Amino acid sequence: MRFTNLEQLIQLCEKEQVTIGQLMVTEQAAEAGRSTQEVIQQMTSYYGIMKEAVLKGIDSEMQPRSGLTGGDARRVHTYLQQGMPSLGEVACTAMAYALAVSEVNASMGRIIATPTAGSCGIIPGVFVSSQERFGWSDEQMVQGLFSAGAIGYVIANNSFVSGAEGGCQAEVGSAIGMAAGALVELRGGTPEQAVHAVGLALKNTLGLICDPVAGLVEIPCIVRNGFGAVTAMAAADMALAGIKSVIPSDEVIDVMLEVGSAMPEKHRETALGGLAQTPTGKRIMKELYEKEEG
Amino acid sequence: MRFKDVFSIIGPSMVGPSSSHTAGAVRLGRTARHVLGGQPERAEIIFYGSFATTYRGHGTDLAIIAGLLDYDTDDLRIREAFEQAEEAGMKVQIRSAQKAGVHPNTAMMILERGDQRIVVTGSSIGGGNIEIVSIDDFDVKFTAIYPTLLIFHADRRGILAEMTDIFKHADANIGYMEVDRKSRSGDALTVIESDEMLDSECMDRIAELPDVHRVCFIHLTAKGDRA
Numbered sequence: 001m002r003f004t005n006l007e008q009l010i011q012l013c014e015k016e017q018v019t020i021g022q023l024m025v026t027e028q029a030a031e032a033g034r035s036t037q038e039v040i041q042q043m044t045s046y047y048g049i050m051k052e053a054v055l056k057g058i059d060s061e062m063q064p065r066s067g068l069t070g071g072d073a074r075r076v077h078t079y080l081q082q083g084m085p086s087l088g089e090v091a092c093t094a095m096a097y098a099l100a101v102s103e104v105n106a107s108m109g110r111i112i113a114t115p116t117a118g119s120c121g122i123i124p125g126v127f128v129s130s131q132e133r134f135g136w137s138d139e140q141m142v143q144g145l146f147s148a149g150a151i152g153y154v155i156a157n158n159s160f161v162s163g164a165e166g167g168c169q170a171e172v173g174s175a176i177g178m179a180a181g182a183l184v185e186l187r188g189g190t191p192e193q194a195v196h197a198v199g200l201a202l203k204n205t206l207g208l209i210c211d212p213v214a215g216l217v218e219i220p221c222i223v224r225n226g227f228g229a230v231t232a233m234a235a236a237d238m239a240l241a242g243i244k245s246v247i248p249s250d251e252v253i254d255v256m257l258e259v260g261s262a263m264p265e266k267h268r269e270t271a272l273g274g275l276a277q278t279p280t281g282k283r284i285m286k287e288l289y290e291k292e293e294g
Numbered sequence: 295m296r297f298k299d300v301f302s303i304i305g306p307s308m309v310g311p312s313s314s315h316t317a318g319a320v321r322l323g324r325t326a327r328h329v330l331g332g333q334p335e336r337a338e339i340i341f342y343g344s345f346a347t348t349y350r351g352h353g354t355d356l357a358i359i360a361g362l363l364d365y366d367t368d369d370l371r372i373r374e375a376f377e378q379a380e381e382a383g384m385k386v387q388i389r390s391a392q393k394a395g396v397h398p399n400t401a402m403m404i405l406e407r408g409d410q411r412i413v414v415t416g417s418s419i420g421g422g423n424i425e426i427v428s429i430d431d432f433d434v435k436f437t438a439i440y441p442t443l444l445i446f447h448a449d450r451r452g453i454l455a456e457m458t459d460i461f462k463h464a465d466a467n468i469g470y471m472e473v474d475r476k477s478r479s480g481d482a483l484t485v486i487e488s489d490e491m492l493d494s495e496c497m498d499r500i501a502e503l504p505d506v507h508r509v510c511f512i513h514l515t516a517k518g519d520r521a
Binding site for chain 1: 295296297298299300301302303304305306307308309310311312313314316317343344347348350351352353368370372373398399418419420421422489490
């Protein structure tokens with residue numbers, strides 16, 4: 001890849017008069033030694049899997065093995081159809097879809113890691129609901145995924161994308177930044193605006209710890225995906241409205257690395273701290289493992 | 295750059311619930327199987343760090359076993375990996391241990407097949423991506439994203455030039471290469487990541503070089519074993 005940070009990404013796009021998504025297609029093809037059609041085809045199949053996961057999670061009652069969670073996507077979807085959600089229909093749909101994909105994931109169903117499985121609901125939640133609303137083609141959505149991928153590539157190489165290394169900010173935080181930037185571009189914003197959306201979004205999740213109850217990708221991961229989809233749309237709107245990230249997005253990514261590196265091990269996906277070690281969290285873990293071993 | 299590819303960020307296509315603890319674990323198991331060169335008869339898996347504390351909830355045990363059975367990350371049979379292993383006649387033992395200084399998501403796999411025994415240690419670094427850090431007593435560092443050749447050989451003058459010459463004649467480009475040896479003139483392991491797929495003729499030629507003991511080819515995007 002010819003870029004290692006977001007500033008270089010903007011400069012390349014401006015110089016070559018392409019979107020972030022278009023640039024990433026050609027960069028990926030060059031990196032992998034494949035044709036642009038081939039890499040687009042692979043991403044298209046991934047988008048198909050994302051849409052299937054949304055449908056599956058909304059249409060059927062997902063039941064993770066733990067029995068702790070499940071059915072939240074349907075709950076929100078039914079609530080949305082029956083009444084007037086405080087969020088408004090659009091954001092509430094994105095939230096329901098994000099929950100749906102996360103529940104499919106917790107049930108050992110098939111998903112696309114974006115950038116991880118713990119955060120796999122956010123991009124499909126934003127993308128599928130926005131596609132329905134704006135009538136975008138699959139081709140456009142796939143370009144959007146390349147755009148999200150370019151942003152994630154920079155975050156992953158300058159910071160981290162796993163909860164065990166950098167906490168939840170690295171997973172859910174990164175996914176929100178990726179979805180926000182891609183949404184700006186899908187809506188016709190400039191690469192510069194897209195990158196501002198990334199910085200705005202990331203600042204909102206700095207410091208978020210990874211503290212899954214019983215070590216499962218369920219509590220609080222599933223609802224954080226629901227929140228994440230809504231936050232990504234908020235960040236995209238701020239950037240499209242002209243709000244800039246005063247601290248440049250590349251510097252925000254560096255802060256994520258700093259904060260994550262200083263995060264104690266108990267808050268990095270070990271289930272040794274945070275929500276996992278609350279009285280209820282401990283009780284759940286005990287019951288679960290007794291059940292498993294019993 | 296730890297991540298080199300857009301599909302390591304958007305992807306992999308996988309069975310949940312965790313890209314590092316499930317998909318990455320499948321790839322660790324699969325890579326170890328390909329280092330062994332076939333299905334293990336016995337496998338001992340030792341988890342460290344976050345793997346040790348949370349493997350049950352994430353199905354990391356199922357995932358590594360699925361990888362040892364050569365399943366891909368999105369194979370729905372991962373859920374029944376224990377039953378599948380039993381059917382395939384693979385004996386599996388799992389335990390947790392502590393070790394200072396290892397990456398939080400690390401597994402050691404001790405695999406046996408006939409009179410062959412290998413120890414592969416690797417870490418899952420996020421998003422389903424892995425890094426193999428040691429094979430037997432050799433320190434290595436490769437990701438199994440690219441077609442990768444492991445060449446076990448004796449440390450001898452000129453042997454690396456002979457290997458790379460075969461690459462040149464096969465018109466294959468080397469993207470990354472490393473050598474570790476146990477001692478001067480002792481056993482050595484060379485790891486080569488290739489930009490191109492390698493044909494069996496190329497591998498045979500390397501295997502036939504004097505002082506090369508064994509060659510194995512790891513290519514996780516394709517199905518099946520290539521010992």
